[in-house]
Amino acid sequence: MSNKGETVPAATWLAARRGFIRTTSQAYAAALPVGGINVGSLMALTDLEPIWVILTIVAWLASPLIAGAASFLSIVSQGIPEEYAAAEPSPPGM
Numbered sequence: 001m002s003n004k005g006e007t008v009p010a011a012t013w014l015a016a017r018r019g020f021i022r023t024t025s026q027a028y029a030a031a032l033p034v035g036g037i038n039v040g041s042l043m044a045l046t047d048l049e050p051i052w053v054i055l056t057i058v059a060w061l062a063s064p065l066i067a068g069a070a071s072f073l074s075i076v077s078q079g080i081p082e083e084y085a086a087a088e089p090s091p092p093g094m
Contacts, residue, residue: 008076016075024068035060 008016039060043053075081 012076012080015080016072019075020068020072023071024064027064027067031060031064 039053039057042048042056
């Protein structure tokens, strides 16, 4: 139920937060192992100034947050996708 004057319904906010957490955690799960290897290789194999290594690390750690924010904003603007819609509770004994 939404309150009168509420811009975004509470269920949409909840789904958007779930989408942010899910997308961010999946992106970190994919980015951390690969990014760690890339940053280590960059440091070991090249003669870059430290600022470029720092910028690479910042981008590596920030990109999953950006993906999560995109998911959050997508759900807030377009509504709850079918995959996130609340399921009907099962009857007792099932």
